[in-house]
Amino acid sequence: MKRIKRYRWALLTLAVIIIAGLLTLPWQSIIVVANFWFMLGLVFLMGAAFFVLEKGHLFAGWRRRRRKGEEPLPEEKVPVREVGRLKNAPIVVNKYAWFCLINAIGLIALGIILTV
Numbered sequence: 001m002k003r004i005k006r007y008r009w010a011l012l013t014l015a016v017i018i019i020a021g022l023l024t025l026p027w028q029s030i031i032v033v034a035n036f037w038f039m040l041g042l043v044f045l046m047g048a049a050f051f052v053l054e055k056g057h058l059f060a061g062w063r064r065r066r067r068k069g070e071e072p073l074p075e076e077k078v079p080v081r082e083v084g085r086l087k088n089a090p091i092v093v094n095k096y097a098w099f100c101l102i103n104a105i106g107l108i109a110l111g112i113i114l115t116v
Contacts, residue, residue: 038111
């Protein structure tokens with residue numbers, strides 16, 4: 001019950017998208033609605049990937065070199081142990097990524113089931 005309460009916004013959004021798709025059925029065929037749900041699920045999947053990669057510290061350890069005649073930059077020297085600690089940290093899946101993942105899995109599964 002606690003897990004459902006935690007993800008209620010994702011489930012509510014999924015329900016609203018499904019209801020909106022069902023309301024368009026008198027004007028569109030079921031295949032068009034299923035394709036739309038599938039494409040929207042792919043967009044949510046890309047959003048989830050973005051939120052996971054956002055916490056990945058991909059640019060840790062990059063250095064900006066100073067030009068000739070400039071003062072030394074404070075971030076020019078990055079400690080190696082700090083970079084290693086950041087890059088070896090576990091993958092973080094935050095609440096926004098979970099929101100996108102729940103919606104993506106639901107919409108993609110529904111789109112595939114209705115198309116088959």
